[in-house]
Amino acid sequence: MLTYSAHLQSVIEKLIREEIDMKTKMLVSAHQSLDFAAYKHHVGVVQGLERALALVEEAESVVSKG
Numbered sequence: 033m034l035t036y037s038a039h040l041q042s043v044i045e046k047l048i049r050e051e052i053d054m055k056t057k058m059l060v061s062a063h064q065s066l067d068f069a070a071y072k073h074h075v076g077v078v079q080g081l082e083r084a085l086a087l088v089e090e091a092e093s094v095v096s097k098g
Contacts, residue, residue, distance in 0.1 A: 048085045
């Protein structure tokens with residue numbers, strides 16, 4: 033059984049991954065209709081989500097070390 037914190041972390045990671053997948057699919061399917069500025073913005077959003085995921089993993093590492 034997961035603790036509340038472990039469950040919360042897994043849900044957050046899952047939601048971030050789903051958002052990354054959704055944004056990436058949107059970029060691939062709409063790449064011809066986006067101008068360069070909009071494309072850069074959406075790529076930046078995906079990069080930000082990936083950074084958030086990395087920070088969640090980093091925080092888990094810090095917490096597990098005590």
